[in-house]
Each structure stands twice: as C-alpha cells, then as structure tokens.
Amino acid sequence: MIHIVNGVSAAAALKNTFPETADQIISLPIDFSVGPITAIHLEHGVSIRADWEDSSFHPLNNRSGEALSIYQRSLKELKEVKNGEQLTIWTCENALEQIGLRIACFLLAGKQLELSIVNTQQALNEYLKDQEIQQTVRHSGECNAKQLAHFYNYSSLPITKDKRTAFEEDGKNLLHSTSQVRTWKNGEILEEAETRDDAFIIDCIKGQVAESAGNDYVDAIRVIGEAYGLSEQPISDSWIDYRIRSLIEAGQVAFIGGLQSMRSYKIKAVD
Known part of the structure; x- marks a missing residue:
C-alpha cells in the first residue's frame, strides 16, 4: 500500500x-x-x-x-x-x-x-x-x-x-x-486575498494587550501562539509572523524591538 x-x-x-x-x-x-x-x-x-x-x-x-x-x-x-x-x-x-x-x-x-x-x-x-x-x-x-x-x-x-x-x-x-x-x-476551495487573516490577527493582538496588565506592547510570539491555536483552519507560525510584519509595514500594527525573529519584538494594534 x-x-x-x-x-x-x-x-x-x-x-x-x-x-x-x-x-x-x-x-x-x-x-x-x-x-x-x-x-x-x-x-x-x-x-x-x-x-x-x-x-x-x-x-x-x-x-x-x-x-x-x-x-x-x-x-x-x-x-x-x-x-x-x-x-x-x-x-x-x-x-x-x-x-x-x-x-x-x-x-x-x-x-x-x-x-x-x-x-x-x-x-x-x-x-x-x-x-x-x-x-x-x-x-x-x-x-x-x-x-x-x-x-x-x-x-x-x-x-x-x-x-x-x-x-x-x-x-x-x-x-x-x-x-x-x-x-x-x-x-x-475558495481563493482569497492575502489579507484574509489580518483582522483575526489584530483581534488576537488586542486581546493579548487587554490581558497584559496595562502594558501597551505584548510579545509577538504570544500573539502568534494564540492565533495558531485559535484559527479554525491550520495556519503556520511563519505565516502569522509574515502577516504581522505586513501589518507593521501597512501602519496597522506598531512594534518595538528587532524584526529578525518572531521572539525579538513586541507589538500593539494601531487605533
């Protein structure tokens, strides 16, 4: 077989x-x-x-x-x-x-x-x-x-x-x-825009910030882990990290730290 x-x-x-x-x-x-x-x-x-x-x-x-x-x-x-x-x-x-x-x-x-x-x-x-x-x-x-x-x-x-x-x-x-x-x-099988997961990821960022005891920024890796765990369809951590960096480039997410790895920066949603 x-x-x-x-x-x-x-x-x-x-x-x-x-x-x-x-x-x-x-x-x-x-x-x-x-x-x-x-x-x-x-x-x-x-x-x-x-x-x-x-x-x-x-x-x-x-x-x-x-x-x-x-x-x-x-x-x-x-x-x-x-x-x-x-x-x-x-x-x-x-x-x-x-x-x-x-x-x-x-x-x-x-x-x-x-x-x-x-x-x-x-x-x-x-x-x-x-x-x-x-x-x-x-x-x-x-x-x-x-x-x-x-x-x-x-x-x-x-x-x-x-x-x-x-x-x-x-x-x-x-x-x-x-x-x-x-x-x-x-x-x-539906073809969708590259931005399909962006709103979901932003919701995860806001949720993590709300739970972070007043901190404006949260570790990107925590958001990536939550989005990975909660998504209805399987998505990879690399894909989520890529979309977060795309949201940063679009001005929808702010960051501090370095973007060289998903563990080295913190993020927050831009209102």
Missing part, C-alpha cells in the same frame, strides 16, 4: 501508525493553502515557491528548504507509481489537505490504480458517534496512531471514477491558480 499524506506532522503520525509494514508513505509537506502554487509540480514552479518563502519568512523560522527537498522527492515517487498499485490518499477538512488530494490525483492521472481516500475528520465523527465526547481536528496530524489505524481499517473509501476525474480537473485548475491564499469552506 502507498499512502499519500499532506503535512509534516501527518506524515510522522502515519509512520508511527505503520512502523513494521512495507507500506510506502509519500509526504507532500508544502502548505498549499498559502503562497504561490502555480505549476508547483514543475521545477520552475518549485523555484518560484522557494523564492516566495525566502522573501516572506525569516531565515530563523523558514523550514522551506527541507520541505521543498522532500516535496521534490515525493514528486519523483508519484511519477514512479506503477499501474496496478493500491494507494490511499489522506485528507481532512482544510485547504492544505484538500488541495493536496487534488494535486495528487492530477499527478496520478492516466495510471490504472486502486485509489482510496480517508477523510480523518469524517472518520473521527464516525469513530466517536456513540460517545458523549466529540472532537474536531484541524488537520490529520492531530490524530494519534490508534485513531489513524482504525480509520485506515474502517473508514477508507474507494475513489470512484467520476470523483477521481473531478479531483484531477480541480488539481489541474489549482496548478494554474494565481492567488496567494486559499480557504476550504462548505466543501469548496
């Missing part, structure tokens, strides 16, 4: 789930929900993505070099998938994994394969249906190995021919997308 999974944490969780099997895990570690993904399946698209991450994220926070290297290796592994193989694509209710699902299907187009899908949120709902406690996961990496093993055994569904065709077409269109931000909402 070949597993295709999006995100570093989700890939690590799957490796813990199948440590003693011959299953192959192909990881797509790029956050497809933000930044350029135009032609991200080709060398020049990967180069554009790398340039964007280098210019947007701090070198201390930027882990894109390793992620892009893994991603390029994964592209090669997807090309090498042979007819007749069995593949499971893991996804969840977020833009990152829904886009990854569609791009993976596009890259596998034309191959005679047995394709299945596991949606970890839907599987979790089924898993907990008779229990009083309900749980929501923002991404597959929030599931533990026991849950993932159960989902694989009991919640894996075949991808029909029509659904596979639709995913392939969506993937093709996404690889021509020129937007910088993409959101998963009501079963659709």
Whole structure:
C-alpha cells in the first residue's frame, strides 16, 4: 500500500501508525493553502515557491528548504507509481489537505490504480458517534496512531471514477491558480486575498494587550501562539509572523524591538 499524506506532522503520525509494514508513505509537506502554487509540480514552479518563502519568512523560522527537498522527492515517487498499485490518499477538512488530494490525483492521472481516500475528520465523527465526547481536528496530524489505524481499517473509501476525474480537473485548475491564499469552506476551495487573516490577527493582538496588565506592547510570539491555536483552519507560525510584519509595514500594527525573529519584538494594534 502507498499512502499519500499532506503535512509534516501527518506524515510522522502515519509512520508511527505503520512502523513494521512495507507500506510506502509519500509526504507532500508544502502548505498549499498559502503562497504561490502555480505549476508547483514543475521545477520552475518549485523555484518560484522557494523564492516566495525566502522573501516572506525569516531565515530563523523558514523550514522551506527541507520541505521543498522532500516535496521534490515525493514528486519523483508519484511519477514512479506503477499501474496496478493500491494507494490511499489522506485528507481532512482544510485547504492544505484538500488541495493536496487534488494535486495528487492530477499527478496520478492516466495510471490504472486502486485509489482510496480517508477523510480523518469524517472518520473521527464516525469513530466517536456513540460517545458523549466529540472532537474536531484541524488537520490529520492531530490524530494519534490508534485513531489513524482504525480509520485506515474502517473508514477508507474507494475513489470512484467520476470523483477521481473531478479531483484531477480541480488539481489541474489549482496548478494554474494565481492567488496567494486559499480557504476550504462548505466543501469548496475558495481563493482569497492575502489579507484574509489580518483582522483575526489584530483581534488576537488586542486581546493579548487587554490581558497584559496595562502594558501597551505584548510579545509577538504570544500573539502568534494564540492565533495558531485559535484559527479554525491550520495556519503556520511563519505565516502569522509574515502577516504581522505586513501589518507593521501597512501602519496597522506598531512594534518595538528587532524584526529578525518572531521572539525579538513586541507589538500593539494601531487605533
């Protein structure tokens, strides 16, 4: 079995789930929900993505070099998938994994394969249906190995021919997308402005200032941690830091300290 999974944490969780099997895990570690993904399946698209991450994220926070290297290796592994193989694509209710699902299907187009899908949120709902406690996961990496093993055994569904065709077409269109931000909402991938999260981040800044016992400025890292924890869709700390610095440039947020790392400056919202 070949597993295709999006995100570093989700890939690590799957490796813990199948440590003693011959299953192959192909990881797509790029956050497809933000930044350029135009032609991200080709060398020049990967180069554009790398340039964007280098210019947007701090070198201390930027882990894109390793992620892009893994991603390029994964592209090669997807090309090498042979007819007749069995593949499971893991996804969840977020833009990152829904886009990854569609791009993976596009890259596998034309191959005679047995394709299945596991949606970890839907599987979790089924898993907990008779229990009083309900749980929501923002991404597959929030599931533990026991849950993932159960989902694989009991919640894996075949991808029909029509659904596979639709995913392939969506993937093709996404690889021509020129937007910088993409959101998963009501079963659709929506293209949005780069400023999508700015109002939410400013609310987090104001909330932290209000709780800081009269201090005008609060540590940026505290705001980043709160925004990371409270966001409905998974967003990275590097993305939040990037948007804070963009808000500083726009005059909507003031700062003291140095912007060389997310731990070295304090911020407040400008009224």
